[in-house]
Amino acid sequence: MQDLSADVVIVGSGPTGSAYARIIRRDWPEARILMLEAGPYLRAEKGAHLDNIADLEARTAAEIGAQGPTRSAYAPITEAEWNERRAGRFDGSLLRRQGLFLANEADPHDETLFAGFAAANVGGMGTKWTTGCPRPSQSERIPFIAAEQMDEALGLAEDLLKVNKDLHPNDPGASRLREQLGAMFNQGRAPDRQVQPMPLACTPTASGFLRHGIDVILGQMLEESEETFRILPDTGCRRIIHENGRATGVEIATPGSNDTRRVAAGTVIVAADSLHSPQLLYASGIRPAALGRTINDHYQVTKLIEVETDQPMQSMSWIPRVDDWPFSVTIGPTSANTMPFPADFKGQPVFIGLFCASDVDPGNRMEFDETRTDWLGLPTISIRARKTPGDLARLEEGKALVARITDALGRSAPGFETVVLPVGSSLHYQGTMRMGERNDGESVCDANSRVWGFENLYVAGNGIIPTVTATNPTLFSVALATIGARQIARERRQT
Template sequence: MSTLHEVIIVGSGPLGIAAARRLAERGASVLVLEQGCAISDPPGSHYRNSDQFIAQPDSYLPAATKYLEFLDDSVPRDALPGAAVTRTVGGQGVIWTNLCPRGDALWPIMSDEVWSDHYQLAEEYLGVQSDRLDRSIRQQRIGAALETFAEPSGRDVMALPVAGRYRDDGSLRYTGSLDILNASAAARRNVALRHDRVERIVADGHQVKWLETSSGRVEAASYVIAGGAIATPQLLFRSGLRLQALGRYLSYHPLAVCQIVVAPEFCSAEGLADIDPRIQVRPSENAPWYTLVLHDVSPFTPSGDDTEIGSSRLVEIQSICPVDNEEHKRAIFHEDGRVTFDVPLSEADLGRMAAAEKEARVLTDLIGRVREGCELTWMPFGFAHMTGTTRMSKVNDGTGVADYQGRVWGFDNLYLATNGLIPTRMAVNPTLTGVNLAIHVADQISN
């Protein structure tokens, strides 16, 4: 069979599409294979941009979570009841909440300067900005209180950038995965997207020869698996590529949320609209978790006298607690295709969670009170930000699945673009760093 495309990418999430754009801009022809169907119009744009969610923002989260396929939500905490995959054109990048902080636990695959340049490019791809936040009354006033609060623990308080553009009416148009591609003429020209499911990677020695898909065999010079942090190692396992570190050193973010009725002194005058705030309190050595104060989406149904409260009086506090990368914390791949998890939290992991929870309660009292029905809750474990499942390692010593170029150890032409590559305990939302990595991996292929 002739090779029509130079690179085949499996998965159309933000990381696969970012790799596709970078390769296309460097002159390669790329085929992206995606098993899921479109849930937004145009395909791969953000689901949240539809009129129904602009009119009723609170209806977004329940609607979006319908596209999360939980692996088994009945299992106990350490088996990650929240672990889920999304199969759509655009992957989870059409239902995500678009928060795009830069990473906090970088590792030496590139110089600080190149990390920074790639972050800038990743921000451009995703349309990341924090343009109007300085006009938000809650942003200014809560931000000032948080700065005083966070100073002793050495934490930086900053605006939290988001991937999207403000419309004239002040609402956000959120960036979806395919927007990354559509913004580039070279990418529109050189990238083809096809509905297909990859069943197996077929290799001979150090070379991948072809992919077996639902519709037959596809071939290219290089292959990038970008199926997300669960389906990527699952495909490697299914294909017989059983590297020692596959699924091990797994990290994720236990995530606690509560919604706050903000005290009047932090808000705009009664009845006046206010731009929704987005504030990040960055992790530090003394406080190695990540705290967000923002008004975005809420998993709660408010009750009692608090049912009707104007949006400009509300914020959520999100506490994001990273889990240490340890070999025994892992995804387990079974011969029958199932994936299960065994991620026992250590004393250190639990200690960070307890400290973050205590902090959220102190912050609540500082800026207002808990909205009735919206008390602090830990989201199902495994729900947020899985990393490490196909981690990078500097040498092939069994602690990594891919090298620092993102190439699977032992292969010449098989690369990964997934948050699973992240080998460190990252405290912040990972997607911007993942897109940065996808750009890095694309550069290794096209160099």
């Protein structure tokens, strides 16, 4: 078998890994880039979003194919579970979504339960995400990255993702709703933090819209020769090979196989997600004290309401996080036709989703078990996390806020109570490879996402975000990836 080598090896094919590839190509045109993905290609359009598949049977088959270690049919919600959800209680179907796994042995009703994610396919979460791309608030930004640099990076991320700031600009129903919400929340807010359309990485079409995947980020790179850019599907990374603070390559294998091979690399970027990137670092003997610590996830409060309107809304609205207000709220239309069991609606069904910031606690952490390996041959993951008193207080405040919004816009849908989703359900966990200003044992990487103590090893994804956030983090983590990518191109083109 021919030996592989590349100037840059990227482990993971999701939005941040793809952003690294695209910006390195822009700034270092001659770079040879190899991307590794543990899962398969699921579409002829490489890395395209699965929700754009019109045929529902074909979409379901693709979603099953993306489940990584457990490629089996999703067991749908039962009527009993649906009634539990309507009553605001635990609903077991939420833990059967494609790719989810329980990351500890807690009882499903225990507050320490954490749901992780292990799906794998070319495009990563870029094939499955909801495409929300709001900008972080001032307090969510990283204090040691200059505001001008961060603004530039966020703008570049919006260009890469092709973010649409207002998907349905002529939506009178949504305009009316935003006026109502604005009267409640806009006072004292800067213009960019007032109630507004949710920015989405989508393209409108005559019949709706298309969600953007990594095919949009990579663009013409997908047409390149394998000599310059190649994605290796069904290829797990077993470890990063390194010596004296320098990554020299990676060891790869087909999932389920013990036949490994080496890939020589000039630079390695680990972009396998917030759980599996720390797992790979640990398996490679790269174990800074902060690795896997301070795992942090938004808590989610959801509510289904009815809105009486003669102008049904089409688009999503957003109440942004501001510094003294630890919430980010999305409000948008839903359809009774998508509900698993009939429900009697007298108005338009509208969904409220509130993300609630949670405390950064070093005791909330990942643990790795080298005596057991997972489907990729890596140490198994478990997660220990508890809500702090501050978290519980904010959750109660968040539930009260959802009730206020409900009363202002309409009424609670009959039989539908407010629901707090299991921790981890947002799939937005952060902090596991946190970024730091200095190598003081409290972080894993520097402001350019380079792992402390290494010349040429970088990490990417939501896991590097060190701040307390409530805002959807994808745009933020893609922006940070562009900073790291430009650093790599600057250094490597000079050698």
